[in-house]
Amino acid sequence: MGRAKQTMKFATKAIHAGQEPDPTTGAIMTPIYQTSTYWQKSPGDNKGYEYSRGTNPTRKALEDCLAALENAKFGLAFSSGMGATDAVMKLLQPGDEVITGNDLYGGSYRIFTKIFANYGIKFHFLDLSDQNIINSYVNDKTKLIWIETPTNPTMQVVDIKAVGEISKAHNLTFVVDNTFASPYLQNPMDMGADIVMHSVTKYIGGHSDVVMGALMMNDEELYKKLWFIYNACGATPGPMDSFLVLRGIKTLHLRMKAHCENGRQIAKFLKDHPKVEKIYWPGFTDHPNHEVAKKQMRDFGGMISIVLKGADLQETFRIASSFKVFSLAESLGGVESLINHPVSMTHGSIPKAEREKAGVVDNLLRLSVGVEDIEDLLDDLKQALS
Numbered sequence: 125m126g127r128a129k130q131t132m133k134f135a136t137k138a139i140h141a142g143q144e145p146d147p148t149t150g151a152i153m154t155p156i157y158q159t160s161t162y163w164q165k166s167p168g169d170n171k172g173y174e175y176s177r178g179t180n181p182t183r184k185a186l187e188d189c190l191a192a193l194e195n196a197k198f199g200l201a202f203s204s205g206m207g208a209t210d211a212v213m214k215l216l217q218p219g220d221e222v223i224t225g226n227d228l229y230g231g232s233y234r235i236f237t238k239i240f241a242n243y244g245i246k247f248h249f250l251d252l253s254d255q256n257i258i259n260s261y262v263n264d265k266t267k268l269i270w271i272e273t274p275t276n277p278t279m280q281v282v283d284i285k286a287v288g289e290i291s292k293a294h295n296l297t298f299v300v301d302n303t304f305a306s307p308y309l310q311n312p313m314d315m316g317a318d319i320v321m322h323s324v325t326k327y328i329g330g331h332s333d334v335v336m337g338a339l340m341m342n343d344e345e346l347y348k349k350l351w352f353i354y355n356a357c358g359a360t361p362g363p364m365d366s367f368l369v370l371r372g373i374k375t376l377h378l379r380m381k382a383h384c385e386n387g388r389q390i391a392k393f394l395k396d397h398p399k400v401e402k403i404y405w406p407g408f409t410d411h412p413n414h415e416v417a418k419k420q421m422r423d424f425g426g427m428i429s430i431v432l433k434g435a436d437l438q439e440t441f442r443i444a445s446s447f448k449v450f451s452l453a454e455s456l457g458g459v460e461s462l463i464n465h466p467v468s469m470t471h472g473s474i475p476k477a478e479r480e481k482a483g484v485v486d487n488l489l490r491l492s493v494g495v496e497d498i499e500d501l502l503d504d505l506k507q508a509l510s
């Protein structure tokens with residue numbers, strides 16, 4: 125795994141894990157191995173690389189770095205977060221059942237209900253804060269638990285360790301989508317996860333220039349099964365994107381620190397704002413899951429959602445369009461601040477009744493607080509909400 129050992133601290137792993145000076149030239153940065161295939165001296169006599177769908181040295185350096193950041197042995201990079209999710213679901217057979225949250229990323233909900241449900245897999249969308257509810261849905265067909273925490277966009281925090289114990293008791297595969305927290309804020313492998321999933325597009329890549337996903341795991345059998353799916357189905361990223369993410373990761377710890385600090389100040393500013401009816405941010409002591417967040421996260425992140433007071437859809441659109449520093453856009457986790465209207469953007473694929481149950485109402489806005497100067501961000505919020 126390169127110079128960084130498993131015992132090294134986060135920042136050192138972010139900069140060095142999986143990466144050695146290039147053996148042919150001494151280049152400090154991992155080269156972009158822009159090749160689809162590799163020379164074999166005689167059939168089968170190669171250096172471990174045959175064809176870039178399955179293996180590529182730039183991607184391998186990235187995968188080892190990703191694994192190290194999540195305290196995992198193995199990492200696999202996919203061409204998107206959804207590609208990674210797709211690979212996990214292909215571990216299942218028709219008739220199998222999955223337990224998951226009722227407050228999921230819209231694309232996860234869509235792939236579960238519109239793709240994998242057609243292949244005979246049954247999904248239960250539950251309130252994961254209640255372990256009795258989870259237990260009551262486990263039966264002998266249950267194979268996998270999929271959680272996301274903090275959730276998108278209402279920042280509910282699921283107790284990873286508690287769900288991990290249920291999963292272990294019933295011999296299930298426990299998957300945590302750790303996109304919102306990033307490995308800087310929480311490491312689900314240390315709390316009982318079998319697989320950690322990331323949309324690398326977000327905080328890990330961090331510069332809004334790459335779409336990528338990842339899976340990290342410790343169990344070698346599970347790694348081999350997932351590598352088989354990855355190579356057989358082929359949603360693997362190219363060397364240029366792998367390089368961009370390797371580069372982005374080197375500042376993950378610095379960026380996350382700044383996201384958290386700006387997030388804290390903006391959350392405090394919005395909490396008592398007359399135009400804000402409700403605010404979702406796990407750092408507040410009156411957040412329903414604050415104690416769980418404090419226990420499993422190192423800080424509270426830069427994702428904040430607000431419900432605008434007395435605003436109908438039209439007024440919500442007007443406010444969402446009036447920012448000058450925040451950009452109205454899908455996605456999150458980049459250095460630039462973004463504002464999102466979940467109902468019309470990221471959560472459009474969830475039926476109205478379903479999403480309103482989860483608090484995704486017409487006048488909800490989600491902020492991805494970037495790392496710009498806090499004064500400029502606060503001024504922008506002040507003018508947009510005036």
Ligand SMILES: *Cc1c(COP(=O)(O)O)cnc(C)c1O
Binds near residue numbers: 205272303323326
């Ligand atoms: C964006 C996102 C995904 C999907 O990842 P892509 O890289 O867009 O395919 C999955 N889960 C969460 C929480 C996300 O925010």
